Amino acid sequence: MLVRDLEWLLQVGELGHVTEAASALGTSQPTLSRALGRLEDELGVRIFERLPTGVAPTADGELVLEAAHDLVARHDLLRATLANRVDPDTGLVRLAFLDSMATTLVPRLLRAFHAEAPGLKVALSQEPAHEIRRDLDRGTVELGLTMDRSDDLAWLPVRRERLVVVVPPTHRLRGRKRVDLAELADDELVTTPVGYAHSVIVQALFAEVGVVPRISFESADLATIEGLVSAGLGVAVVPEAFAGQSGSVGLALSSAGATRTIGLSWRTDRPLAPPAERFVDFVRARTWDD
Incomplete structure (x- = not known):
């Protein structure tokens, strides 16, 4: 089972259409279909139901997609951790935030963080609170700036x-x-x-x-x-x-x-990659109220 195949699987699940997923991934539809077929053969289940308008996950497919999200996230974490061991001043932080923070808090955070750690990049996702929670659960982002405090997430009040x-x-x-x-x-x-x-x-x-x-x-x-x-x-x-x-x-x-109150949230059931940990420590060490 290739990590690439799992990433492709997740793209199909996200878009609900093989041809559109192939275009987004920069590959051909037959190549993507073969990758999906390999996964189905290896797992012994049908992952997607073919529909006139695209594809939809079967009951088994929902379980496969959930596991694939976790496996890809753990793979990304491993790569980030190993890269950070080689060079602690490089790496990627994946941060989601609410639309209302786009012109206020987020620019302040990023300007100050870049001044302290110019080699670390921050990938941004601007989305509603329920999508931030979804992406935290899937592992597509590591940190979320929201107003929603959940009991099952770590929460650092920021502002x-x-x-x-x-x-x-x-x-x-x-x-x-x-x-x-x-x-x-x-x-x-x-x-x-x-x-x-x-x-x-x-x-x-x-x-x-x-x-x-x-x-x-x-x-x-x-x-x-x-x-x-x-x-x-x-x-x-x-x-x-x-x-x-x-x-x-x-x-x-x-x-x-x-x-x-705006806070920084992250999952506690999986470790943060070193760059994300550094971002949390950076935010915790400063006061962001006016």
């Missing part, structure tokens, strides 16, 4: 951000320095989709004052949300750094709980 309400520049409360969310009961809310960690925090803040907000627009991107508010399409609760980026007015919230 606490103050939340503010942003209103359009013509809003009736634009001249206030501090507001209570109850005062916005009649305003429409622009926020992230249901299930997003930020949405959970915002809904809880409104619940504290007995308000069920009326949602006008949803976006996964906080910069987009701020832009919609500046265009007069509602109000929003966002990290303070986003206030005023395109003309909205930021107002402090009276709630003491109007904050969000």
Whole structure:
């Protein structure tokens, strides 16, 4: 069983189509099909069900894909560990982070880390929290910056951000320095989709004052949300750094709980590669609050 075949198998499972996977891998469809056939013959099970629109894993195939994720991740860890033993100042850190951190925390982290360890590269994945968790479980990333703290993951608090309400520049409360969310009961809310960690925090803040907000627009991107508010399409609760980026007015919230905590997560059931360990130690040794 070749590691390359397992990597190809995972690509087919990800895309659900052999021809598309072959194109993404830079190989031919017959070559990829032969590799899948070798795996099925060796394991004695059918991994994919052929469908008119592509392929889907069988029940046995789901088990094979799960094991393949683990095997490929362990292979990558071994290679990274051995490479780091040869040269401790080289290697790769695979980091996933939420969209809302793309223009704030992540650039600060990477600039400082690059200054300390210029030979270490960081591969970035920008994705929602549930995809970060999926990629941590699969081993396609080693570290995740999220707001979700899971009991079965290591969690290093990195930064606490103050939340503010942003209103359009013509809003009736634009001249206030501090507001209570109850005062916005009649305003429409622009926020992230249901299930997003930020949405959970915002809904809880409104619940504290007995308000069920009326949602006008949803976006996964906080910069987009701020832009919609500046265009007069509602109000929003966002990290303070986003206030005023395109003309909205930021107002402090009276709630003491109007904050969000960003943390670094990783799996504890498998060791981190040395470059990822170095990144964790680097983050732990510094203060990232403003």
